[in-house]
Amino acid sequence: MKGKTKVRELFRLAMPIIMYVPIYLIWFGAIENHRFSHYALIHTVLDDKIPFCEIFILPYYAWFIYVAAVMLYLLFNMEVEVYYKNYMFLVTGMTLFLIISTLFPNMHQLRPDVMPRDNVFTHMIALLYKADTPTNLWPSIHVYNSLGTMIAVRNSKKIGKIGRILSDIMGVLIILSTMFIKQHSIYDVVTAFFMAIIFYLAFYHSTIVESFCKKREEKLAYRY
Numbered sequence: 001m002k003g004k005t006k007v008r009e010l011f012r013l014a015m016p017i018i019m020y021v022p023i024y025l026i027w028f029g030a031i032e033n034h035r036f037s038h039y040a041l042i043h044t045v046l047d048d049k050i051p052f053c054e055i056f057i058l059p060y061y062a063w064f065i066y067v068a069a070v071m072l073y074l075l076f077n078m079e080v081e082v083y084y085k086n087y088m089f090l091v092t093g094m095t096l097f098l099i100i101s102t103l104f105p106n107m108h109q110l111r112p113d114v115m116p117r118d119n120v121f122t123h124m125i126a127l128l129y130k131a132d133t134p135t136n137l138w139p140s141i142h143v144y145n146s147l148g149t150m151i152a153v154r155n156s157k158k159i160g161k162i163g164r165i166l167s168d169i170m171g172v173l174i175i176l177s178t179m180f181i182k183q184h185s186i187y188d189v190v191t192a193f194f195m196a197i198i199f200y201l202a203f204y205h206s207t208i209v210e211s212f213c214k215k216r217e218e219k220l221a222y223r224y
Contacts, residue, residue: 054121
C-alpha cells in the first residue's frame with residue numbers, strides 16, 4: 001500500500017474513534033459535574049478487607065497508555081477485523097456505562113479520609129481523587145476496557161506470545177489497581193467482568209459481526 005493511500009485508509013479506519021471520543025468526554029463530563037439528587041451507595045463487605053496499596057497507582061495510570069496503544073497498534077498494522085471488534089467492544093461498554101451513570105447515579109465511600117503514608121504514590125492518588133469524584137463508577141470502565149484490550153491482543157495475528165503475556169500481566173495489574181487504590185468496589189469489578197463476557201460473545205462470536213469485519217477487510221484488500 002502506497003504512502004498516501006495508506007494514510008487515507010488509516011484515516012477512514014480511525015474516523016469512528018475520532019467521532020466517538022468527544023461524545024464520550026462531553027457526556028462523561030456532564031454527569032461528573034452534575035449533582036444528582038440521589039446516589040446509590042455501592043459497597044460490599046469484601047471492599048473493607050482489601051488494603052490500601054498506593055503503588056498500584058502506577059498500573060492505574062498506565063491504563064490510558066495500554067488501551068490506546070493496543071488500539072493504535074491494531075489500526076496502524078491494518079488488523080482490520082480485530083480493530084473493529086475491539087472498537088465495537090469498547091464503545092458499546094463505555095456507552096452503556098454512560099447510560100447507567102445517567103439513569104442510575106452511583107457512588108462509593110471507600111477512599112481514605114487521610115492518606116496512611118506520605119510519598120510520591122499517595123500524592124499521585126490525591127491528584128486522581130481531586131480530578132475524579134467518587135461518583136459514577138459502576139461498572140468499572142478501567143476493568144472493562146482492560147479486559148477488552150486483553151481480548152484484542154489475544155486475537156491479534158501479529159502480536160506474539162511475549163506480547164500477549166505482557167498484555168495479560170498489565171491487564172491484571174490494572175484490574176487489581178482499581179481496588180487497591182480504593183477507586184472501585186469489588187462490585188464494580190465483578191459486574192465489569194460479566195459485561196465483558198456478554199459483549200465478548202456478541203462481538204467475537206457473532207456471525208453478523210464476523211461478516212461485517214471480513215467484508216471490510218476484503219474491501220481493503222481489493223482496493224489496494
